[in-house]
Amino acid sequence: IEAHAKTVHKIRTLKQKHNVVMLGHNYMEPLVFGLSEKEEQGDSLGLSMYASKTEAPYLIFNGVPFMAETAKILNPSKTVLVADKTAGCSLADNYGAEDVKELKALYPGVPVMIYVNSYADAKAESDICCTSANAAHIAKMMPGDTIIFVPDILFAQNLEEELNKDNTARGAICEVHEKFTLDDLLGIRESFEIPKGHPCRKLYAHWECRPNVLKEADFYGSTSQIMKDIAERVAANQLERAFVASECELTSNLAQEFPEVQFWTACSVRCSHMAQVSLGKIAKILEAIDQNADLGEYEITLSPEVIDKARTPIERMLEASV
Ligand code: 13P
Ligand code: SF4
Numbered sequence: 001i002e003a004h005a006k007t008v009h010k011i012r013t014l015k016q017k018h019n020v021v022m023l024g025h026n027y028m029e030p031l032v033f034g035l036s037e038k039e040e041q042g043d044s045l046g047l048s049m050y051a052s053k054t055e056a057p058y059l060i061f062n063g064v065p066f067m068a069e070t071a072k073i074l075n076p077s078k079t080v081l082v083a084d085k086t087a088g089c090s091l092a093d094n095y096g097a098e099d100v101k102e103l104k105a106l107y108p109g110v111p112v113m114i115y116v117n118s119y120a121d122a123k124a125e126s127d128i129c130c131t132s133a134n135a136a137h138i139a140k141m142m143p144g145d146t147i148i149f150v151p152d153i154l155f156a157q158n159l160e161e162e163l164n165k166d167n168t169a170r171g172a173i174c175e176v177h178e179k180f181t182l183d184d185l186l187g188i189r190e191s192f193e194i195p196k197g198h199p200c201r202k203l204y205a206h207w208e209c210r211p212n213v214l215k216e217a218d219f220y221g222s223t224s225q226i227m228k229d230i231a232e233r234v235a236a237n238q239l240e241r242a243f244v245a246s247e248c249e250l251t252s253n254l255a256q257e258f259p260e261v262q263f264w265t266a267c268s269v270r271c272s273h274m275a276q277v278s279l280g281k282i283a284k285i286l287e288a289i290d291q292n293a294d295l296g297e298y299e300i301t302l303s304p305e306v307i308d309k310a311r312t313p314i315e316r317m318l319e320a321s322v
Contacts, residue, residue, distance in 0.1 A: 004031060007279045011035055014286035021056040022282075023047045023071065025063035026223040027247045027274040030256055032062055035282065043224035044070070044116045045131040045321065051075055052318070060285055064273050065300065066092040069120045072300045073310050074318075081298040083281035087273040091117040094172035095151030100125040103148055112148045113138060114313065115155060117174075120302050122151075124309035129317040132207040132222035138320050139163050154178065157211045158220075176271045177208035180245040184266075185216045188243050192264045200238055204229070206246040213245060223250055227257075234258050247271045 008031070015022055015035070024036030026043055033041060040050065044067055051059060051071035059080045061068035064087045072080040100112060100122050114126035115135070123129055130138045132155070139147055139159050149156045151171030185203065188194065194201040196218070204226045205217035214220045219229050226244060233239035241262040244251045251265035285298045302310075 004279060007283050008035065011279070011283050011286055014283075014290050015060075018058060018286070018289050019056050020058045020060055020286065020289070021050075021054045022060045023051060023062060025067060025274065026227065026250050026253060027271055028062050028253075028277060029249050029275075030252050031279060032277055032282065033249075033253050035279075036062065043131065043133055043222045045133040045222065046224055047071070048074060048116070048131070048314070049318065049321075051080075054078070058289060060282065061300075062277050062282065064089050064092075066117060066119055068300045069302060069310075070116060070314060072302055073120060073123075073307050073314055076302075076304075076307050079295065080300040081285050081295060082300060083278065083285065083298070084276040085298065085300075087276040089117055089273055090175040091115065091151050091172045092119050092122075095122060097121040097125050099171070100150065103150065107146075107148060110146050110148050111142050111144070112150065113142065114150055115152050116317075118151055120306050120310045123313050124306050126150075126313045127316070128320070129313040131317070133225060134317065134321045135159060135207065136162055138317060141320060152208060154210055155207050158207055158209075158214050161211055161214075174208040176247055176269055177206055177245070178210065179269050180205070180209050180213050180266075182210070182212040182216055185213055185245065188264070192241065192243060194241060194243055200233075201241040202230075202233070202239060202243075204242060204244040204246070209245055217245065223247075226250070227254060230254060230258060230261070234261060247274065249274070 022036045024033045024041045048070045052074035059071055059078050061082050065082050068080050068082045112126040113128050113130055114123055116131040153171050153173055194203050202218045205213050205220045239261050243264045248265045248267050248269050251263050255263045288295055
């Protein structure tokens with residue numbers, strides 16, 4: 001604990017000394033999450049918006065590299081750094097630019113909406129980007145009866161059900177959210193006494209879960225939408241118990257913020273990629289900044305062509321979200 005406290009102190013001191021913005025995704029473990037100011041914490045959409053406006057010279061993105069790429073695209077003059085460039089994502093890693101091109105050739109003229117969980121070169125081939133916080137809204141705005149939504153197959157099926165729009169589902173699956181099955185949720189309702197329709201006990205699910213899991217949930221949304229619903233219910237004194245079918249550290253952060261609520265979670269459902277971000281690695285980035293050392297091990301770099309091409313679908317998304 002003492003070693004952790006010293007590392008946290010060092011990180012905070014260097015962060016302030018060098019005017020570093022430290023973005024923290026909702027899936028960071030509480031110790032890492034707490035390094036970011038409240039306004040620096042959030043979901044993929046909120047963090048992209050924050051990154052696009054910051055004046056700070058350095059941005060450390062505590063999340064996975066595809067998220068940091070979005071920050072770089074929106075604010076290319078800044079130095080964007082991540083604790084571990086090898087951290088992946090089962091969605092982004094399994095669907096690339098060539099896959100998007102292939103699909104466009106198969107369905108000419110059909111708009112391609114790409115989930116933010118993808119790399120910059122795949123975004124560069126797409127018409128509009130979205131996150132889980134705005135996918136339904138953006139899909140509704142798209143012209144025609146059909147859209148191509150990639151790469152999250154389960155999310156695509158969920159959108160299809162919600163919007164009644166034909167959707168050409170191709171791609172990949174989130175290896176974390178696919179773990180929740182309908183049987184799990186029914187078991188959770190019974191074991192933790194969260195019956196459907198209970199006024200103060202709620203079961204939450206992320207958009208990346210299976211369609212039958214979403215149907216069973218009392219509320220579904222992005223990580224920040226889930227947090228917002230919980231905050232509103234707590235403020236209205238209407239939440240005593242909750243289970244969140246999503247990455248488990250989201251629930252750890254919720255439990256810290258809302259101690260009055262009894263939270264249950266599946267501790268084994270941890271994103272191994274998000275877990276690659278640690279206090280020690282973050283401290284090393286800040287030491288490198290402090291010593292004016294080479295930042296190549298941490299820095300997100302993209303070619304000017306990819307930045308230019310990928311910015312259009314991301315900016316279209318931001319315009320559509322406000
Ligand atoms: P949010 O957009 O809800 O932050 O989710 C990102 C993610 O990777 C979910 O698994
Ligand atoms: Fe990717 Fe799933 Fe991890 Fe999110 S939780 S970063 S979608 S693997």
